[in-house]
Amino acid sequence: MGSDMAMRPLLLLPEIVLFLGGLAVLVSGSFLPRTRQGVTRVIAAAALVAAAILAAVDLAGPAQPAMEGTFTVDTATGVARIVAALGTLIVLALASDEIAGSPRESETYALFLFSTTGTLVLAGADDLLVVVVGFLLASIPLYGLIGIARTPRGAEAAMKTYLLGALFGILLLLGVTLLYGVSATTSYADLTDRLAEAPQGVVAASVVAVLGGLMFKAGGVPGHFWVPDAAEGAGGAVAAFLTTVPKIGAMVAAYRLIAMLPDTLAWPLLVAVLAVASMTLGNFAAYWQSDPRRLLGWSTVSQVGYLLVPVAVAGRSDLALPALLLYLAGYTVTNLAAFAVTTAFPDRRDLDSYRGMGRARPWLGASLVVALLGLVGTPPTVVFAGKLTTTAAAWDGGLAWLAVLVFVNTVVSLFYYLRWIAPIYGRGEPHAGTVPGALVPRVWSATTAMVTSALSLALGIGAGALWSVLSV
Amino acid sequence: MLSLIVFLPLAAALALLALPRLGDTAARWAWVAVAAADLALVIAAWLRYETPTAGRLAFEEQAEWIPGVNSSYHLGVDGLSLPLIAMTAVIFLACAIFALRETDRARLQAALFLFLQSMSMGLFVAADLILFFVFFDLSIVGMYFVIAGWGHGNAARSAMKFFLYTFLGSLALLVGFIGLYIAADPHTFDMVELAEQTPLAGSSLAGGLVLAAILIGLAVKTPTVPFHTWLPPAHTDAPAIGSAVLAGVLLKMGTYGFVRIAMPMLPEAWRDWAWVIIVVGIVSVVYGALVALAQTNFKRMVAYTSVNHMGYIVLAVGAAGLVADDTTQARSVAVTGAVTQMVSHGLITGALFLLASVLQDRAATYDMDSYGGLAGPAPRFAAFFAVGAFASLGLPGLSGFIAEFQIFTGSIAAAPVTAIALVGILLTAALFLRALQRIFTGETRGRSVGFTDLRAAEVWSVGPLLVLSLLIGVFPRPLLAVIEPAAEVAVELVGR
Numbered sequence: 001m002g003s004d005m006a007m008r009p010l011l012l013l014p015e016i017v018l019f020l021g022g023l024a025v026l027v028s029g030s031f032l033p034r035t036r037q038g039v040t041r042v043i044a045a046a047a048l049v050a051a052a053i054l055a056a057v058d059l060a061g062p063a064q065p066a067m068e069g070t071f072t073v074d075t076a077t078g079v080a081r082i083v084a085a086l087g088t089l090i091v092l093a094l095a096s097d098e099i100a101g102s103p104r105e106s107e108t109y110a111l112f113l114f115s116t117t118g119t120l121v122l123a124g125a126d127d128l129l130v131v132v133v134g135f136l137l138a139s140i141p142l143y144g145l146i147g148i149a150r151t152p153r154g155a156e157a158a159m160k161t162y163l164l165g166a167l168f169g170i171l172l173l174l175g176v177t178l179l180y181g182v183s184a185t186t187s188y189a190d191l192t193d194r195l196a197e198a199p200q201g202v203v204a205a206s207v208v209a210v211l212g213g214l215m216f217k218a219g220g221v222p223g224h225f226w227v228p229d230a231a232e233g234a235g236g237a238v239a240a241f242l243t244t245v246p247k248i249g250a251m252v253a254a255y256r257l258i259a260m261l262p263d264t265l266a267w268p269l270l271v272a273v274l275a276v277a278s279m280t281l282g283n284f285a286a287y288w289q290s291d292p293r294r295l296l297g298w299s300t301v302s303q304v305g306y307l308l309v310p311v312a313v314a315g316r317s318d319l320a321l322p323a324l325l326l327y328l329a330g331y332t333v334t335n336l337a338a339f340a341v342t343t344a345f346p347d348r349r350d351l352d353s354y355r356g357m358g359r360a361r362p363w364l365g366a367s368l369v370v371a372l373l374g375l376v377g378t379p380p381t382v383v384f385a386g387k388l389t390t391t392a393a394a395w396d397g398g399l400a401w402l403a404v405l406v407f408v409n410t411v412v413s414l415f416y417y418l419r420w421i422a423p424i425y426g427r428g429e430p431h432a433g434t435v436p437g438a439l440v441p442r443v444w445s446a447t448t449a450m451v452t453s454a455l456s457l458a459l460g461i462g463a464g465a466l467w468s469v470l471s472v
Numbered sequence: 473m474l475s476l477i478v479f480l481p482l483a484a485a486l487a488l489l490a491l492p493r494l495g496d497t498a499a500r501w502a503w504v505a506v507a508a509a510d511l512a513l514v515i516a517a518w519l520r521y522e523t524p525t526a527g528r529l530a531f532e533e534q535a536e537w538i539p540g541v542n543s544s545y546h547l548g549v550d551g552l553s554l555p556l557i558a559m560t561a562v563i564f565l566a567c568a569i570f571a572l573r574e575t576d577r578a579r580l581q582a583a584l585f586l587f588l589q590s591m592s593m594g595l596f597v598a599a600d601l602i603l604f605f606v607f608f609d610l611s612i613v614g615m616y617f618v619i620a621g622w623g624h625g626n627a628a629r630s631a632m633k634f635f636l637y638t639f640l641g642s643l644a645l646l647v648g649f650i651g652l653y654i655a656a657d658p659h660t661f662d663m664v665e666l667a668e669q670t671p672l673a674g675s676s677l678a679g680g681l682v683l684a685a686i687l688i689g690l691a692v693k694t695p696t697v698p699f700h701t702w703l704p705p706a707h708t709d710a711p712a713i714g715s716a717v718l719a720g721v722l723l724k725m726g727t728y729g730f731v732r733i734a735m736p737m738l739p740e741a742w743r744d745w746a747w748v749i750i751v752v753g754i755v756s757v758v759y760g761a762l763v764a765l766a767q768t769n770f771k772r773m774v775a776y777t778s779v780n781h782m783g784y785i786v787l788a789v790g791a792a793g794l795v796a797d798d799t800t801q802a803r804s805v806a807v808t809g810a811v812t813q814m815v816s817h818g819l820i821t822g823a824l825f826l827l828a829s830v831l832q833d834r835a836a837t838y839d840m841d842s843y844g845g846l847a848g849p850a851p852r853f854a855a856f857f858a859v860g861a862f863a864s865l866g867l868p869g870l871s872g873f874i875a876e877f878q879i880f881t882g883s884i885a886a887a888p889v890t891a892i893a894l895v896g897i898l899l900t901a902a903l904f905l906r907a908l909q910r911i912f913t914g915e916t917r918g919r920s921v922g923f924t925d926l927r928a929a930e931v932w933s934v935g936p937l938l939v940l941s942l943l944i945g946v947f948p949r950p951l952l953a954v955i956e957p958a959a960e961v962a963v964e965l966v967g968r
Contacts, residue, residue, distance in 0.1 A: 322540065362489075378613060379606035388602065388646070389541060395654045403650060407643040414639055422628055425621055467540035 011066035021047025022113030029106020040106035055081035070127035080123035095237035097442035111141040122249030128186040157233030172213025178206035196262035218250035220304030231297025236343035259314040271312035279305025313397025322471035327386030337371035340449035344441035367453035385463035482590035496578035503582035551958025567713035570933035630709040637702035641692025648686035667736040679741035694726030707775035712829025720822035746793030756783030761899035791883035806882025807959035813875035835919035845916035871944035
């Protein structure tokens, strides 16, 4: 008992580094002249790299509890830390084109770092109250980020996200309060046994509420309404961030929650229903979108559905946790690659305006094809390995029907991804009115798109090595 | 050896992409050279090939890939796959030669076809289900870009239909693979191990469902009735060499899956459902032939005869599931015929699609009634066409006869009712003779006037395919000697 109750703050070094990095960015940004705000980007990048390296060092060691057993540093936390930090680093690269030199540059970077810290807290939380802290720390900077572009659509999206966030935050708190009420503890270590004896109706309602809060963070049904608006209305780098990084913490937190629950109710079925609802709704809503970012926004809703598949069989299949982590890592890289293409051409906000891009910019065109087919789950990209292992986990955990529905949805999703791929290699010119000049991509974004899509392929081919890291 | 055969074209494709300054002519000839080198490697492998012991593979290569789910990079060949690799190499070389005259984005086209060649080769030598699936899916992606990028007519729509349809099939296949993986103990995706284990033996419901998923996946790709509707538009709008590869190589991925995956891994379910498979085969044979008979567009007609020809294969592998002690020999003949038909159909239909595109190239239409008396201005074209048509309808002395004769000998012995499918042969004979008559005989009229005869590149690409068909027809022994032992093993496995 004694060792579990130790604080061991050094185990939280990656989170601490990120948070202090955010503060340093904020403070130095307010002292630097407008033209030299780029320094803060370097500080932010350094903090992210340091956090990733520290996390990698921790990953090599055994799993350990910290903060009196309310936080766990294990493989899942370690992988989430690395993926989230590197994901935010990629977002910073996209921001280099878009935000560099703009007003509120350093503030944006600081908010990125704070929100990432919140995601990491969520990922490692082994206590309901820490989940709440992580939720708030991840959400509040996000509201600011969405509205920071100061466009009408951005303001609308920020408002919508804020209101939904407040609603789901209250639900989350309500759920936590009720669970505490019936069990007199918020620690996962004790909850399992005590919830088994608690009134099942209350437990069910409060778990749904907590899960709802996490789904808001992840952007899945039923908390998904803000995602497409925010993806469309916010700036490109922010859109890339909010559809990717918060999911990492939320999904790992959801996994820990479900894995902790006693076997008294049909939790797998509940999560499976959420998964199916999320993937199906996301896919069908993405069908007729013509704005690439809005399309990607809906596509991320469907991806949350796929991510929920291993959560549904948490604790019922040995494959579940590594599969979830593999999918998260693969999704992060692949989704950022697709967003990087949209930030490379920030003025092209219609699928048809990408017509001819494959010929004018062959490598960028190929990157987008890899990213989009990767999101479908085509081999040999890493998302394929993720989809394969998550569905195998579902089947292994007794939910074969869920695996089948994943593949049915995958076919459905192919249709709208192809709606974007088709014009890239299509003939002719874009319609008049959608053409904002020659196809000249922004340098940072274009490079990022190529690197991340290559990474998506490389991780897919090297999935075996990746898997051995994830399934320690 | 096998890795080199599989990845040599891919490496060449990447090299072509990395050299943007390469001229069109250089790119075309580089493509021909690489395809020829790959064929040479396959021939070398064939010469060194010795039939492996039952259940094993020759030239095996294995390396860890995703050990967490027991999926490895595992390659190997046997009598079922070696002829198909050789056929694939031949078809791709023929396409490379045929394309020498084309001018549209040479470097990209060469890279894309080399990529497609790697994927096709990889599929036929894969001995791991995930590896098989990877190649299966990527071949679809490659073909999508071939049709969408170089097709004509309503190419974008046809390409989309092709992609969605076959992608659906591939995912059904993946569902089946995962089912096999979960049922196996220990869990594995390795084909050799799965064939040894026969994981779902004894549970007829689960076995039936997994087989259903795999059969649907393969049936879409093959395609059989009722999953064939993507085929005619894809063929009609695809470029010439795209059609040749699609019909010659990609369709075989479906039928190869029957003998490589479904039969040995799910023998019990296969036996239970053998009649369903036979009926689907018979319906495909008759329906494909009848619809082909009604076509006026020559390319569409050939596309429908593919449905008919694939039907024979399905019929034969279905008949192989009707296990009885006194028909072992016959069923083995049927499977041999099925594999021979895969090779033969690849060569003949590849040739016919290349010839069809000559019509489009010279006179911008596939409509048979627009021509007449074409034998006058284009005697070489007429001769090649006639050989291709006779080979396709199963004239003795050509490869189609060897294949179909064995299929029917074996199938009718196992189940006399399969004789119904003989109607298909009659119908294809009728439709090819009618096509010959419409296009080549009579007064030279319509688009036939001023028709330029076959050029060198066309002669040297189509010619070898037809010569090979003739060689197999006259001296089938070397080919059958490779296929027969593997067919016997397949029949033995399905009888377990």
